[in-house]
Amino acid sequence: MTATLAATGVPKLARGVRLRHDEARGQWVLLAPERVLNPDPVAVEILKKVDGARSIDAIVDELATAFTVERTTVATDVDAFLSGLAEKGLIEVTSPVIGDAAS
Amino acid sequence: MSLIEEPRSRVEVPARPAPPIPYGMLAELTHRCPLQCPYCSNPVELDRRNVELDTETWLRVFSEAAKLGVLQVHLSGGEPTARRDLEQMIRHCVDVGLYTNLITAGVGVTPERLQAISDAGIDHVQLSFQGATAEMTDKVSNFRGAHERKLAVGREVRRLGLPLTVNSVVHRANIHQIPDFIELALALDARRIEIAHSQYYGWALRNRGALMPTRDQVFWALDVVEEARVRLKGVLTIDAVVPDYYAKYPKPCMNGWGRQSLNVTPSGKVLPCHAAETIPSLDFWNVREHSLTDVWLNSPAFNAFRGTDWMPDLCKSCERKEIDWGGCRCQAMAIAGDAAATDPACHLSPLHADLLALAEADAEGSDIYDYRRYFQPDRAG
Numbered sequence A: 001m002t003a004t005l006a007a008t009g010v011p012k013l014a015r016g017v018r019l020r021h022d023e024a025r026g027q028w029v030l031l032a033p034e035r036v037l038n039p040d041p042v043a044v045e046i047l048k049k050v051d052g053a054r055s056i057d058a059i060v061d062e063l064a065t066a067f068t069v070e071r072t073t074v075a076t077d078v079d080a081f082l083s084g085l086a087e088k089g090l091i092e093v094t095s096p097v098i099g100d101a102a103s
Numbered sequence B: 001m002s003l004i005e006e007p008r009s010r011v012e013v014p015a016r017p018a019p020p021i022p023y024g025m026l027a028e029l030t031h032r033c034p035l036q037c038p039y040c041s042n043p044v045e046l047d048r049r050n051v052e053l054d055t056e057t058w059l060r061v062f063s064e065a066a067k068l069g070v071l072q073v074h075l076s077g078g079e080p081t082a083r084r085d086l087e088q089m090i091r092h093c094v095d096v097g098l099y100t101n102l103i104t105a106g107v108g109v110t111p112e113r114l115q116a117i118s119d120a121g122i123d124h125v126q127l128s129f130q131g132a133t134a135e136m137t138d139k140v141s142n143f144r145g146a147h148e149r150k151l152a153v154g155r156e157v158r159r160l161g162l163p164l165t166v167n168s169v170v171h172r173a174n175i176h177q178i179p180d181f182i183e184l185a186l187a188l189d190a191r192r193i194e195i196a197h198s199q200y201y202g203w204a205l206r207n208r209g210a211l212m213p214t215r216d217q218v219f220w221a222l223d224v225v226e227e228a229r230v231r232l233k234g235v236l237t238i239d240a241v242v243p244d245y246y247a248k249y250p251k252p253c254m255n256g257w258g259r260q261s262l263n264v265t266p267s268g269k270v271l272p273c274h275a276a277e278t279i280p281s282l283d284f285w286n287v288r289e290h291s292l293t294d295v296w297l298n299s300p301a302f303n304a305f306r307g308t309d310w311m312p313d314l315c316k317s318c319e320r321k322e323i324d325w326g327g328c329r330c331q332a333m334a335i336a337g338d339a340a341a342t343d344p345a346c347h348l349s350p351l352h353a354d355l356l357a358l359a360e361a362d363a364e365g366s367d368i369y370d371y372r373r374y375f376q377p378d379r380a381g
Ligand code: SF4
Pocket: B033, B034, B035, B036, B037, B039, B040, B041, B042, B077, B078, B079, B105, B128, B372
């Protein structure tokens, strides 16, 4: 399942999923039902922009600018990461365009 | 809970100096419950309403938990909705940054109450089913009409947009319903199901002969779960807590004693695991007298089996000592009569054959339940 998400889609954390900074351990954590996930630094940067307002396109643009990385590279990483989260039900992507990404 | 994932940064944590920081806290808000499950993990001596912690104390405990580094709080019981201050507690947890999980039996919970719980900011609801059919649920919980009420609560939880986990405890009488439990979870639009074999502490220990599944049943269940896991990948997460008495190695109980989680009882005792009171030599500190951090760091009960120093040589010299942590202390107590023994579920334990024989004998036991109850009618409840 290498589903591609529509670039115009707007991702947001599903209800019951929260990103927060964990002061006690000095790290970011993604909290989900019965799970505590430790996103790596790149994942944290992506997750911070998953706010239910920005589209995937916008997230990729911002990250490419902020880290001066090739846009296509960022796009691939973001898509792979968010597809994985969507598959696990950790994020929901509302898509204004009916694309071929339905899965 | 053994479901909390090992943090990937574990290698960076210094090996010994300070005890680890707990991830989860089970808050048993009350022992009151309308149901009477014979496998209930609550102690046989149930706490009565008049000894329960008051609201103010619980709020302080949640603040202290957050400060200690706890990330997720499991609001449990008994039936946590029996506490009228539940919403207040949830709101407080949200304020101090704790992730809240409600573990409910779903009987006596109105849609209005669920709305209030949702508005308070609950993150996740775990709903128990004693059977996959009305007949089974009502029989095991000893409550007529329980199943229908649970289904209604499950639907309402989803209507509110909350993530739902179906929790099913399986044993000899209902283990054959595992495929139906999975169907039920799908029908309720749950994202996750927990299939937990009953564990023999508290009331379950009293009812072991009526609960113990046969070896064939256990192995059949493993296959069914494996098949369903593959088939439902991405649709339904299946977390199965497998019984270890027919296995080669014990379960990594609590992922190590005093390592990832703690448990507060209705009257305020702090336990390293919910069954720890079955170990008579341990003295449990109470949140009425100690801060949670103090208990976690300094109470003798938490330090009794922390790490690997306490282990018998068999475990100490074993390469799995930091994988299963020598197994379950309460099972060692129950079977070996020594909480510091190797868990008899381990095939290397000299008592392993005894445990197997006991399981096999119990699997032939009578089907009559000794239902969970207060020994005298609890007028206050
Ligand atoms: S296991 Fe059954 S009796 Fe025990 S608290 Fe849960 S629902 Fe109530």
